Amino acid sequence: MSGDTILKVSDLRVEFAGRRSSTAAVRDVSFSLGTGKTLALVGESGSGKSVTSLAIMGLLPRAGRIARGTVRYRGRDREAVDLARLSEKAMRRMRGAEIAMIFQEPMSSLNPLFTIGDQIGEMLKLHGDPGPAERRKRVLEMLELVEIPAAARRIDNYPHELSGGMRQRVMIALAMICKPALLIADEPTTALDVTIQAQILDLMRRLQGELGMSILFITHDMGVVAEMADDVAVMYSGEIVEQSATRPLFARPSHPYTQGLLVSIPQPGRPEGERLVPIPGTVPPPHSMPPGCAFSPRCRYASQRCDVPVALVEARAGHMVRCIKTAEIAAHA
Amino acid sequence: MTRYIVQRMVGMLVVVLLVLTIAFVIVRLAPGDPAALMLGPEATPAEAAELRERLGLNEPIPIQYLSFVGNALRGDLGTSIFFNQPVTRVLLARAEPTVYLALFSLIIALIIAVPIGIYAAYRRGSWLDQTAISTAMLAASVPSFWTGLMFQRYLATELGWFPAAGYGGPDADFWVRMGHLVLPSIVLGIVNSALILRFTRASMLDVLGEDYVRTARSKGMTEWRVVLRHALKNAAIPIITVIGLTFALLVSGAVVTERVFNIPGMGNLVVSAVLRRDYPVIQGTLIVVATLYVFINLLTDLLYLLVDKRVRY
Numbered sequence: 001m002s003g004d005t006i007l008k009v010s011d012l013r014v015e016f017a018g019r020r021s022s023t024a025a026v027r028d029v030s031f032s033l034g035t036g037k038t039l040a041l042v043g044e045s046g047s048g049k050s051v052t053s054l055a056i057m058g059l060l061p062r063a064g065r066i067a068r069g070t071v072r073y074r075g076r077d078r079e080a081v082d083l084a085r086l087s088e089k090a091m092r093r094m095r096g097a098e099i100a101m102i103f104q105e106p107m108s109s110l111n112p113l114f115t116i117g118d119q120i121g122e123m124l125k126l127h128g129d130p131g132p133a134e135r136r137k138r139v140l141e142m143l144e145l146v147e148i149p150a151a152a153r154r155i156d157n158y159p160h161e162l163s164g165g166m167r168q169r170v171m172i173a174l175a176m177i178c179k180p181a182l183l184i185a186d187e188p189t190t191a192l193d194v195t196i197q198a199q200i201l202d203l204m205r206r207l208q209g210e211l212g213m214s215i216l217f218i219t220h221d222m223g224v225v226a227e228m229a230d231d232v233a234v235m236y237s238g239e240i241v242e243q244s245a246t247r248p249l250f251a252r253p254s255h256p257y258t259q260g261l262l263v264s265i266p267q268p269g270r271p272e273g274e275r276l277v278p279i280p281g282t283v284p285p286p287h288s289m290p291p292g293c294a295f296s297p298r299c300r301y302a303s304q305r306c307d308v309p310v311a312l313v314e315a316r317a318g319h320m321v322r323c324i325k326t327a328e329i330a331a332h333a
Numbered sequence: 334m335t336r337y338i339v340q341r342m343v344g345m346l347v348v349v350l351l352v353l354t355i356a357f358v359i360v361r362l363a364p365g366d367p368a369a370l371m372l373g374p375e376a377t378p379a380e381a382a383e384l385r386e387r388l389g390l391n392e393p394i395p396i397q398y399l400s401f402v403g404n405a406l407r408g409d410l411g412t413s414i415f416f417n418q419p420v421t422r423v424l425l426a427r428a429e430p431t432v433y434l435a436l437f438s439l440i441i442a443l444i445i446a447v448p449i450g451i452y453a454a455y456r457r458g459s460w461l462d463q464t465a466i467s468t469a470m471l472a473a474s475v476p477s478f479w480t481g482l483m484f485q486r487y488l489a490t491e492l493g494w495f496p497a498a499g500y501g502g503p504d505a506d507f508w509v510r511m512g513h514l515v516l517p518s519i520v521l522g523i524v525n526s527a528l529i530l531r532f533t534r535a536s537m538l539d540v541l542g543e544d545y546v547r548t549a550r551s552k553g554m555t556e557w558r559v560v561l562r563h564a565l566k567n568a569a570i571p572i573i574t575v576i577g578l579t580f581a582l583l584v585s586g587a588v589v590t591e592r593v594f595n596i597p598g599m600g601n602l603v604v605s606a607v608l609r610r611d612y613p614v615i616q617g618t619l620i621v622v623a624t625l626y627v628f629i630n631l632l633t634d635l636l637y638l639l640v641d642k643r644v645r646y
Contacts, residue, residue, distance in 0.1 A: 059550050095553030103551075108544040113566050113641060123552050158642055174552075 005074070006182055006214045007056070008032040014055050015050070022322035024067070025051045027238045028312075033182075033231075037210070038215040040229035040246070042222065042261070046283040048238040049218045053184045054218070056083060057101055058091040073099070075181040097127040099277060100175035104187035108168035110159040110174075116143075117155035120174045127178050142173040146203060152205065165196035169301060179211055186218045191291075222261055226250060234258050237283050237294035240312060244319035254321045256299045256329060293323070301325050334638075341634070345627045353402050353455040356616040361394070371414055371610050384414070405620060411613035415606070420617035423602070431501055431591070431598035434521065435583035441522025442529055442579065447572070450533025454541060455560055465530065473527030477520050481593035484516045498595040517594040521587055525579050532575040536568040542609050543567070569640045577633030584629070585622040 014026035026048040033039040041049040054060050056071050071083040075098045083091065095101075102110040111119060120142060121135045130138065136155070142149035146169040159167055168188060175183060185204065189197040201224065208215060213274055217228055225246065232249045234242040234257065242255040253259045260279040282300040290296050294308040300307070305324060315321040323329070358418050368384040369376060382389075388411075389397055404411070410420035425530075455464040489497035501509040540546065541564055549563040550556075588600035595601075599618060606614035637644045 057551060059547065092553045092555065095551055097553060101548075101551040103544060103548060105544050109548045111545040111549065111563050112643060122554075126552055126554050160643055171548075174548075333521070 002036045005032050006035045007074075007216065008070075008072040008245070009052070009056070010070045010072070012018045012052065012055065012071065013067045014060065014064055015067040016061075016064045018063075022067075025064070025238055026055065029069070029238075029240055031233045031240065032233075032242065033214050033216055034282045035181075035214055036208070036212050037230040038228050039232050039233065040217045040219060040225040041235055042219060042225055043235035044220055044283055046237070046285075047235040049235050050186055051238075052235070053101070053186050053216065053218055056183065057082060057095060057099060058086070059095075070294050073182070075099075085225055089283050094128075095162070096180070097178045098180055099182045099184065100178065100180040101184045102168070102171045102175045102188045103187065106124050106164050106171055106191060109171055110167055112159055115137070115156050115158055116162070116170045120170070120177055120216045122174070123174055123177050138177065139173075142177045143170075145207070146170075146176075164192055165199065168192060168196075168200055170201065172200070172207070176207060176211065176213075180213060181206075182214050182216065184218070187220070188217075189224065190219070197224075204228070234261070237289070239294060239322060240320070241295065242320065243312070243324045248316070248319050250328075252316075252319070254315050254319065254326050254330065255295075255323050256301055257295045259329075260298075301329055338631075338635075341631050345624075345631065348627050350402070350623050351621070352620055353405050354398075356619050357398055360612050360616065371612050373380065373415075373610060378551055380393045385512035387412075400620050410617035410620065413606075413611055413614045415609045415611045420613050423614060424599070424617055424621055427597055427599050427602045430510070430514065430596045431587075431600065432584060433511065434517055434587065434591070434596065434598060435580060436582055437514055437518035438521030438525060438587075439576070439580050441518055442526040443576070445522065445526040446599040447533050448532045451537055451560065451565065453530075454534045454537035457538060462534075466534070469527040469530045472523050475524075477524050477590050478593050480523065481520045481590055481644055484520060485594070488516060498593075500596050501577070513594075513596070517587075517590050517596060520593075521583065521590050525583065529572070529579060533568070533572050536571040537564060540568040566636070566640065570637055573633060573640070575635050577629055577636075581626045 009032070010030045011170075012026055013024055021194070029048070029052055031039060031041075041052060051060070051064065055064075055066055056073075060066070066084045069084065072080050073083050073094075074080040075094075077203040078098075081090075083094070086094070087247050097145070110116065113302065117136065117139050120139045122136050124130060124138060140151055140155055143155060148154050148166060148169050154162070154166075159170070170192075171188075183204075186300040188204070189200050192200060204215070205228065208212075215228075217224075219225060229246045232242075232244060232246050232332045233240045234249075234255065236257050242249065242253070242258045249258065250262070253262050257279070260277070263277045264279060279298055284290065284294060284297065291309075293299070293302070294311045296302040296306040310322050310324055310326075312320050312322040313326075315326045368381045368388065368390060372380055372384060389400065392400070401407075401411075408421060412418065413420050413423050416423050449465050453465040455460050485497045489495050495515075496513045497514075500513050507514075537560075541560075543564075545567075546559060546564055549559045554562075585599065587598075588604055591598045591600035592594075592604065599622075601612065603618050606618070607613075
């Protein structure tokens, strides 16, 4: 693990116990996140991106477990630890203080029965309580930092008294109050209006600069990826199918799935009248996985050759693709 | 808030008036002469005439109704035919054992149901969860007279740990009286714990799947804190509701249990009054129990306010 890497996930496999057998929701996932950088995990629902983030936090549902792999983490002035093997007690000290998380649904992610001041303050209480007066002061500062208007009044509000955008700001304040080194943002803007989305992304970028934290950004929105991420890992059906720095990925998307993601969103500058191309079908359920490439049933380039397991290989320097037809597809395009 | 309470009080009054009317009508609707009905087949016409006069049955119906309602609202529920005492006094004398019995059995039910319900939900699908659910089903299905009889036989008669029945007699010391309530309280506590347990479990299951519980975990707190601080409070409203209903049911008199343990409470009184055709007592109990129900419902609704600031009345 090199000095400027905060998180290095290697060969991660997450399994969920079923009635008879277990299914692997995440397979063979490896990536690393540079200190102060943003890595986007992209994919549709069911691609395993949220499960990956919960595995890092040690918050998998009871049926799930990390079956293989390591999650090496090195925060500020700390030895590298493997989060996958940390005791629950040690993990609790990490959560919130070192690694914080914000979630997709600002409406339901805050407890409706406690004031937002209570909920943010509780984070301080859990990690070296500075006492009630200091706590309130720091919560107030944090609310101002995330640009909540009339913060002194809002601090005693309950979540239902705030709008969706305000609640997501509260979630961000909650996540940031202990100045974590790593922030995992699981679709933080998906549930918000477009204008609010832009404000929240702005805010996150600004706070990242001010606090110098690293962000693991989970999203299905390629537009958000282009705006936020330094590096991208595209996940499909529990595997990473393409991985590279953001610019090269957008310049030369090489996996048919990534290409599909990019042509299925509207973009300015496209010739007028050009149609958006949806990707046909859906992610296969874990119990009926195709024998080879998981994307092959939906891929327009698929042939019988795709029915064997496909490895993630380096197509170009720093650009990994899980497809045996990369060269042909590039020639075709 | 104050306005809400006033509104609810007015609503309560309407319900009580309705109950009074029903209680009044029931006696008059019965075919034949109420006085003859109350006195039974062996009564002489002279006795019946005397009772009719005493009950005011010779007045026109509207006058009877008005004086009945007026008296009831002033706390006069008439005179018991059997005891020849004011109904309110008869009821009050029987209220003590019932109220204590209700209180103790509710506490026992809560001690059993709430922790197990929470833990069963938390460990959903585990052997403890399954054992808890099936035991609760069993406890709810076994009739309380059977449990009562078993307790009397083994814990009272054979082991002699507790008195088997009664309430210690008219001059018994407070603690002796309470000692007589131990076994019936346990019987009623077990029976009533089943419903509360199932409600607690179901309500906690709903809440434990919520996003804010995941948020709480992501803050790095212990599972204890997640469950007891963040989840339980959110699960409380259905639990409070079922506790309120259980308590109302218990206060109105646990007929079977009081009968089995021969406790001179409201439940026993009602049964005897029905058998003795003591209509004023039946009427009076009906009115008091209905009023208690409405009152406990109001208290339950006010408790919601304490728990959930989103509840607005």
